Amino acid sequence: MSNDFAQFQDAFFEEAGEHLAVVEEGLLALEQHPEDLDLLNKIFRSAHSIKGTSGMFGFNAVAQFTHKMETLLDLLRNGQKAVSPSIADLLLKSTDCLKTLIESVKTGAAVDEGTVQQLTSELAAASQSDDKPSSQNPKATQTVSTAGSGQDQIYLITWTPPEWLFRRGLDPLQITKELCDLGNLTDVTLDVSRLPHLAEIDPETCYLSWSMRLTTGKDLNVIESVFEFVREDSRLTIEKTIVPGSEFQVSSTGSQHETRNLQRETDDGSPKPLGEILIESGVVSRETLDQALAQQKRVGQILVEQHAASPQQVEQALQKQRQQESAAQSRKTDTASIRVDTDKIDKLINLVGELVITQSMLSDLGARFEMSHMPVLLERMAQLERNTREIQERVMSIRMLPIGTAFSRFPRLVRDLSAKAGKKIQLVLSGEETELDKTVIESISDPLTHLVRNSADHGLEPPEERLDNNKQETGTIRLNAFHEGGNICITVEDDGRGLNRDKILAKAVKQGLIGENEKLSDDQIWLLIFKPGFSTAEKVTDVSGRGVGMDVVKRNIEGLGGTVSIKTRPGHGTIFILKLPLTLAIIEGMTVRVGQETYIVPLLSILESIQPKPGGVKTVVGKGELIDVRGTYLPMVRMYEIFALQPEITDPTKAILLILETEGERVAVMVDEILGQQQVVIKSMEQNFRKVEGIAGATILGDGTVGFILDVRGLLEIARHGEPVAA
Amino acid sequence: MAAAALESMKELNQQNGLATDENQFLTFQLGSELYGVDILRVQEIKGYTAVTKIPNTPPHIKGVLNLRGTIVPIVELRTKFGMPTIDYTMFTVIRSGDKLVALLDMDRLLTDGEMQETGSAQAA
Amino acid sequence: MSKTALVVDDSPTMRQMVAFTLKNAGFSVMEAEDGKDAVEKVSTGPKMDIVVTDLNMPRMDGIELIKELRKLSAFKFTPILMLTTESALEKKQAGKAAGATGWIVKPFNPEVLLKTIAKVMPA
Numbered sequence: 001m002s003n004d005f006a007q008f009q010d011a012f013f014e015e016a017g018e019h020l021a022v023v024e025e026g027l028l029a030l031e032q033h034p035e036d037l038d039l040l041n042k043i044f045r046s047a048h049s050i051k052g053t054s055g056m057f058g059f060n061a062v063a064q065f066t067h068k069m070e071t072l073l074d075l076l077r078n079g080q081k082a083v084s085p086s087i088a089d090l091l092l093k094s095t096d097c098l099k100t101l102i103e104s105v106k107t108g109a110a111v112d113e114g115t116v117q118q119l120t121s122e123l124a125a126a127s128q129s130d131d132k133p134s135s136q137n138p139k140a141t142q143t144v145s146t147a148g149s150g151q152d153q154i155y156l157i158t159w160t161p162p163e164w165l166f167r168r169g170l171d172p173l174q175i176t177k178e179l180c181d182l183g184n185l186t187d188v189t190l191d192v193s194r195l196p197h198l199a200e201i202d203p204e205t206c207y208l209s210w211s212m213r214l215t216t217g218k219d220l221n222v223i224e225s226v227f228e229f230v231r232e233d234s235r236l237t238i239e240k241t242i243v244p245g246s247e248f249q250v251s252s253t254g255s256q257h258e259t260r261n262l263q264r265e266t267d268d269g270s271p272k273p274l275g276e277i278l279i280e281s282g283v284v285s286r287e288t289l290d291q292a293l294a295q296q297k298r299v300g301q302i303l304v305e306q307h308a309a310s311p312q313q314v315e316q317a318l319q320k321q322r323q324q325e326s327a328a329q330s331r332k333t334d335t336a337s338i339r340v341d342t343d344k345i346d347k348l349i350n351l352v353g354e355l356v357i358t359q360s361m362l363s364d365l366g367a368r369f370e371m372s373h374m375p376v377l378l379e380r381m382a383q384l385e386r387n388t389r390e391i392q393e394r395v396m397s398i399r400m401l402p403i404g405t406a407f408s409r410f411p412r413l414v415r416d417l418s419a420k421a422g423k424k425i426q427l428v429l430s431g432e433e434t435e436l437d438k439t440v441i442e443s444i445s446d447p448l449t450h451l452v453r454n455s456a457d458h459g460l461e462p463p464e465e466r467l468d469n470n471k472q473e474t475g476t477i478r479l480n481a482f483h484e485g486g487n488i489c490i491t492v493e494d495d496g497r498g499l500n501r502d503k504i505l506a507k508a509v510k511q512g513l514i515g516e517n518e519k520l521s522d523d524q525i526w527l528l529i530f531k532p533g534f535s536t537a538e539k540v541t542d543v544s545g546r547g548v549g550m551d552v553v554k555r556n557i558e559g560l561g562g563t564v565s566i567k568t569r570p571g572h573g574t575i576f577i578l579k580l581p582l583t584l585a586i587i588e589g590m591t592v593r594v595g596q597e598t599y600i601v602p603l604l605s606i607l608e609s610i611q612p613k614p615g616g617v618k619t620v621v622g623k624g625e626l627i628d629v630r631g632t633y634l635p636m637v638r639m640y641e642i643f644a645l646q647p648e649i650t651d652p653t654k655a656i657l658l659i660l661e662t663e664g665e666r667v668a669v670m671v672d673e674i675l676g677q678q679q680v681v682i683k684s685m686e687q688n689f690r691k692v693e694g695i696a697g698a699t700i701l702g703d704g705t706v707g708f709i710l711d712v713r714g715l716l717e718i719a720r721h722g723e724p725v726a727a
Numbered sequence: 728m729a730a731a732a733l734e735s736m737k738e739l740n741q742q743n744g745l746a747t748d749e750n751q752f753l754t755f756q757l758g759s760e761l762y763g764v765d766i767l768r769v770q771e772i773k774g775y776t777a778v779t780k781i782p783n784t785p786p787h788i789k790g791v792l793n794l795r796g797t798i799v800p801i802v803e804l805r806t807k808f809g810m811p812t813i814d815y816t817m818f819t820v821i822r823s824g825d826k827l828v829a830l831l832d833m834d835r836l837l838t839d840g841e842m843q844e845t846g847s848a849q850a851a
Numbered sequence: 852m853s854k855t856a857l858v859v860d861d862s863p864t865m866r867q868m869v870a871f872t873l874k875n876a877g878f879s880v881m882e883a884e885d886g887k888d889a890v891e892k893v894s895t896g897p898k899m900d901i902v903v904t905d906l907n908m909p910r911m912d913g914i915e916l917i918k919e920l921r922k923l924s925a926f927k928f929t930p931i932l933m934l935t936t937e938s939a940l941e942k943k944q945a946g947k948a949a950g951a952t953g954w955i956v957k958p959f960n961p962e963v964l965l966k967t968i969a970k971v972m973p974a
Contacts, residue, residue: 004961005868012864041909048907049862052936055958056868063958167921169930169952171973178970204927229953229971339863342882597780643782688826689791689800692781698791698798706779706791706798718783 005056010337012053013106019046020102021408024095027088028411034083044073050098059105062098065116068123069094075127087126092412094119152183152217153240159227160191160209160235167204170230176210178226183216209235338438340398348394355387396586399439403481403490404432406441410452410479417456424463424474425456431481436488436582443560444490444580447553451492451576452477454550459496459574469571471495487562487604488580495573499566504528526566527664530554558662558713561587561602561696579604585682589709591675591701592658594639595646598701599671600680600709607659607666609674617652624719627657627668634659636668637719642694648672662712669715682709694718753819755833758810770820770827792829794820803831853879854972855897859889859916860905860934869903869934872961873968886911890919893926901972902931903955903964906942914942914949921950930971 026043033039051066069091075081097119104111157179161172179185191209195201214223223238224231284292304311362380365373407429418425460466460475467473478493501522508514508528520528528534532551557564562580581587581604589600616628617636626633636657640647649655649672657668680699683706685692696711752763771794778790778801787807791798799820805812818829856878860866863884870880881897883889885908893899902920906913913933920926930952935943943954952971955964 004872008864008868008871011867015862015864045861045907045909048936049865052905052934052957053862053864055936056865058958166928168947168950169928169971171971174971174973226970233947645782683796683798685791685798688798688828689781693783695782698779700793700796703777704793705777706793708779708781 009057011339012057013102014337014339015053016050016102019050020095020099021405022046024092024412025408027092027095028415030083031085031088034088037077040073040077040083044070044077047073050102054102054105057105059102061111061116062101062105065094065098065101065120068120068127069098072123072127081126090119090122090126094123152215155214155216155220155223156211156237156239156241157214157223158209158211158235158237161206161230162233163205163207165206165230168229172206172208172210175226175230176212179212179214179223182218182223182226183214185212185214187211187213338399344394344398348391348398351387351391351394355384355391358384358387392586396437396582397435399437399585400435400582401438401441402433402435403441403488404429406445406448407432407479407481409445409449413449413452414456414477417453421457422462423456423460425460426474426476428476428478429480430478434481434483434488436580437584439584440488440560440580440582443556444578447556447578448479448490448492450550450553452479455492455494455496455574455576459494459498461497465497483582484579488582490578490580491575492578493573493575498570498572498574499526499529499568500570501525507534523566524664526568529566530564560584561604563604563661586679587682587709588677589680589699590658590677591707592656592671593673593675594643594671595648597643597645598675598705598707599639600699600707601658601660601669602696602709602712603677605660605662605712607661609656609658610668611655612652612657614653625652627652629659629668634666634668635719636670637715638670639715640670642715642718660712660715662716665716667712667716667719669710680707680709753833757804757808757832764819764821764830764833768822770822773818773820773829775816775818789831792818794827794829797827799827799829801829801831805832853877854900855879855881856968857881857883857889857893857899857902858904859883859886859902859908859913861885861908862905865905865934869964872964873903875961876965876968885909886913886916886919889916893920893923896925898925899929901968902926902929903934903968904931905934906946914945917946917949917951930968930973932967932971 023043023046026039026046030036030039030043047066047070051063051070054062054066072081072087072091076083076087081087097115100109100111101116103109159175161170165172176185176188189211191211192207194207194209196207201207216223220238220240227234227236230236304314358380362377362384365377365380369377410429411427414425414427417423455477460477461469461471463473466475476495478491480489480491480493482489504525505514505520505528508525508531509516511531511534513528513531513534514520530550530553534550554564557578557580560580561584562578565577565579566574567577568574587600588603590603590606592599592601610629612627618626618628618633620626623635625636625638627636636652638647638650638652639645640650647655652670655670655672656674657670658674660667660669682697683699685695685698692708694711694714694717696709696714698706698708701707751766753766753769754761754763756762773792773794776792778792780790781788781800787803789801789803789806791800793799801818803812815831817833818831819833820827820829854877856870856873858866858869858873858880859882860869861884866882866884870882873880878900881892881899883892886904887910889902889904890911904913904916908916911919917931917933920929920931931950933943933946933951933954934957935946935954936957946954953967955967959967
């Protein structure tokens with residue numbers, strides 16, 4: 001129906017996602033403030049938007065289901081029904097269901113029809129029970145019989161429009177024009193009898209009436225539709241005159257008093273499931289229906305029972321189906337779009353305009369340059385720099401979203417977790433407005449979820465234990481985000497029992513992660529929980545504690561160029577601190593020189609730079625070179641050795657050592673010289689080449705040549721295992 | 728001999744579904760052998776600029792260059808095949824699959840027709 | 852000079868679809884994300900040949916917007932179409948009372964939209 005609109009589907013899915021988040025958040029907040037009308041209105045509007053827009057694309061299942069939700073929400077906001085926990089619960093479940101329905105039209109994934117039907121009838125039931133008529137409009141049936149088309153008929157039309165016709169922007173001429181388009185309009189007579197005396201005329205009032213004769217082959221309802229916007233408020237008669245071959249005289253009258261609705265009232269657009277109809281008509285009881293439904297079998301099972309297929313064959317087919325589903329889903333999720341405020345784009349266009357002006361001024365200057373123009377040149381160069389920086393910031397800001405979009409799923413998650421774990425948990429969010437790159441937000445969503453689950457499951461104690469320890473019965477999980485330097489910090493904090501040093505150590509020894517007598521600092525011990533296969537949960541729950549997750553969290557965060565650290569106090573709680581770059585496209589880097597080559601070291605991994613004192617470097621057999629940094633010995637890596645470069649300096653006491661940290665390990669990397677600090681745009685090496693050990697990516701330096709960005713982790717690997725075999 | 732090389736090249740390209748009889752080639756000589764690249768695969772020819780070496784890569788990977796913001800690896804076939812190298816004045820950026828690579832070796836560029844002539848001259 | 856249209860809808864997707872259809876039909880389109888935004892945007896003076904507005908919107912809904920627009924001399928007789936859903940009949944009545952010229956029932960397709968606009972736009 002609306003092929004032309006199909007190109008807006010992606011925009012719809014994105015928008016629908018936002019509306020779903022609003023609905024879900026709103027419903028959760030509603031549980032705390034059931035009387036909040038603004039909140040209800042907001043939820044209603046989002047549901048309403050999904051309904052209206054999904055209909056535009058012919059997503060009828062979505063539109064119909066949302067319509068059910070909307071009906072109930074409308075009753076709630078009109079005060080015709082009160083928000084109860086069961087209603088809130090039903091609406092939350094329905095939101096989940098709506099999510100899968102939307103996902104299904106997006107990716108073709110299967111939908112659990114049973115759930116949809118179940119919720120549809122529950123929503124209908126909840127909307128009905130204390131039955132005040134929700135709609136004042138009685139259902140009207142269309143009784144106008146349509147005259148046979150094709151053959152010309154003569155209609156006599158008299159029309160007295162409402163006096164305020166003009167004030168609604170309606171134009172009677174427009175209507176006569178439209179009638180002309182339908183056929184032959186003749187005998188148009190204007191009745192001016194109601195015109196008052198000139199002195200009393202209100203020029204905005206319509207005092208006129210018309211009568212006319214229309215000869216057309218069109219149906220009566222087509223003629224009526226010309227008057228669509230005015231007929232309810234007009235005195236209108238359309239009479240078919242007797243024409244040979246026609247037996248009926250159809251008249252259609254509308255007046256302000258008698259309102260006939262052509263609009264079909266569909267409170268309930270979707271057909272009811274058979275079972276529901278049977279229950280309503282009293283044929284069967286709900287119990288009987290539920291029993292019957294429980295006996296329904298899946299196709300696979302029936303085929304197996306009929307020996308048409310073996311269970312293995314069915315299982316294989318099912319597996320294939322699942323694979324195809326997930327393949328279809330991953331294909332669909334590849335295309336990503338971002339919605340940008342038009343203001344942001346307008347500003348950008350202005351800035352580009354300025355850039356063009358600066359550029360033309362510069363080329364003008366260049367065409368007739370003399371040394372005396374030097375100050376002007378410098379001034380314009382400065383302007384160019386300002387333009388460029390501003391454009392860069394603006395362009396980057398297009399990709400920036402508030403982290404609240406990633407936080408928004410947690411109220412629901414924590415609510416469910418607290419119910420499952422039998423703990424009372426309060427979630428406090430702050431810093432939701434902190435902006436960061438869309439890709440970063442998407443990628444931290446899963447790690448954050450795991451950390452929150454971990455806090456709910458392991459961090460917080462059961463209520464009894466908390467009371468025993470003189471703590472409030474309700475545990476608190478705090479999520480906070482804030483800017484720190486060029487980075488963003490996200491903290492996940494609980495006021496639970498804190499990490500247990502001895503338990504972690506015992507477990508790590510048992511798992512063979514560390515030796516029996518290995519001496520570790522507290523910080524090193526905490527980091528053990530990020531080791532693959534480590535889990536201290538005494539009972540395995542379906543929430544966490546499967547021994548997967550924490551290592552994945554760490555890997556994901558580091559994959560984004562970030563770090564994770566832990567602070568914990570026994571009995572008081574634990575804080576996980578994630579430090580992330582604002583964007584993946586640009587990093588703050590330190591440019592260093594080794595021989596003729598320039599490398600960029602990510603600033604995030606640099607702790608300090610030092611010049612060792614003579615005698616500060618020791619060589620230990622089997623461990624290579626170590627450097628004494630204020631009493632601690634760190635492994636030292638000569639960058640020129642790792643990358644086979646020609647250095648200028650080989651004596652560490654004359655060179656510069658960068659102390660780098662990655663995954664809790666520290667290393668001193670020797671370079672010739674530090675050139676400076678700058679933001680660099682990360683370029684992919686893999687796009688046209690492949691991954692190179694020890695290099696995280698490339699960038700274009702100020703002189704147009706390529707510089708490499710150091711991968712600190714990879715550098716350590718090379719240092720440990722020797723040079724990788726060149727491919 | 729060169730003409731034969733061209734024929735076999737065309738055949739190869741046809742087998743790979745890359746070329747038709749109508750294709751033109753950029754050709755170059757390595758030692759006594761003549762090689763060609765389908766002209767449609769040639770992205771651009773670029774004057775020699777500074778090269779950044781990639782650490783720990785084989786010697787025939789000469790490094791990378793900045794092609795208007797894209798990082799393109801540079802390959803030298805002479806080194807790869809153990810032939811003596813020469814001084815280069817340009818890069819020939821070629822599309823290979825969805826990747827770009829800059830070849831150093833293509834210093835003498837001949838068109839299809841020119842090469843036919845060379846071929847017959849040599850054959851004569 | 853091309854005809855001008857003001858499209859008001861809090862749903863960016865709907866707004867884009869309507870704006871897209873109108874632009875293709877040769878209109879210059881001004882978009883607003885709710886009633887308040889629309890009132891602010893027209894307060895700087897642009898005259899519109901037609902207004903297409905959603906009804907359910909935050910800050911200022913479509914009904915209020917129509918009332919506000921009708922108070923402005925520049926919009927006294929401008930055709931205003933409201934986008935409504937089948938089930939929102941009472942809204943339609945309220946819209947008419949506020950001064951809406953007509954309505955388009957969602958879901959609609961581009962032809963219906965353009966036809967309805969042609970119906971109310973003085974040639």
